[in-house]
Amino acid sequence: MKKAVLLLSLIITASILYTSCKKEDSSSCSDGVRNGTETGIDCGGNCSPCAQAATCSDGIQNGNETAVDCGGSCPACPTCVDGVQNGDELGVDCGGSCPPCAAEPTCTDGIQNGDETDVDCGGSCPVCPTCTDGIQNGDETEVDCGGSCPDCPTCTDGIQNGDETGIDCGGSCTACFDCGDVISDIDGNTYNTIEIGAQCWTKENLKVTRYNDGSEVPLVTDGQSFTSLTTHAWAYFNNDISYENDYGKWYNWYAASNPLNLCPSGWHIPTLGEYNDLVSSLGGSDVAGGKMKETGGSYWQAPNVGATNSSGFSGRAGGTMWSTQPPGGTFGNFWTQTADSNNGYGMYFYLFYNGASAASTNSPGNRGYSCRCVKD
8 A cells, every 4th residue: 555655656746847847848948048958049859840051052042142042141143234144044144034035146137146247147157248259149230240349341331341352342242343344324334444643534425314313314305495404404416316325425514513423323423623633644734635535537527636545535526415516526525513613604624626635614504515424
């Protein structure tokens, strides 16, 4: 009996001590000191578990971090302007929470980007076109010309360029002219040419019926009407076409001086100054006529004084239409395009059968004379 009472007393005493210790332990989890069974200040043991220490790689914002695992005592937080790809960026300072990344530069995106030196060329793209690379590229309209390059050569630009062998001739243009070549007018009539001094002349009189632009020169068959005109016209001597082959057609000065031009392209009716140059190159007016006249009696009335035709001009006595000076007679008259400054008459030069000289004078514009052409 005594043993039972003693055991009960021990049990009661242990229970009181346990309860007392438990209360003491519980009250110590908020006393601000590590005591009892605590593994940290007011935590662990019989207290609540201690929190895990903050780190810069725990995937949560804790400690003195200003964002998840960065800032404070951790490395600086990424930004969209720090020049490196970090954070959730998909490229340097772009993508993720930063602005979207630009499309990857290509050689076909129509803008200069990447390492290109011009739009879609240069750098890692194909070489950029130049005006000297020997191929048609870029905005060129032909090889190395046109677009942003110099204008492409043409056969009418007044300079020798491209594959031309002369100014606007040769190569892919029409053949270049050499004095002595045969030329043709807009009607298809052909003319031999001759170099005299520094000039090139036709050796035959004009036979054309149209100007260079294709417009017609009127044929007037009535002599009285012809000599009353103040506008352009042509005719045959006494309306006899048989004279044309040897002497050409007869024109009034209004046709000869018309800026539409009776002569083939690149040629023109001479000015009085050009006639004077011709005479000067042949030794002056006293002897030039003989050097310009066809020899013999086929195209001149005897005695055809001083005729040698040494110049090759081959002047013939075309006479004056509807007058006492028929073809093959005493005078060869040739219009210039120059007007007399005193009275507005047309200036012409002439050769004659009984002398070796050449001379010039004026005449009303309604007379019918021969015409020759000189090279531009």
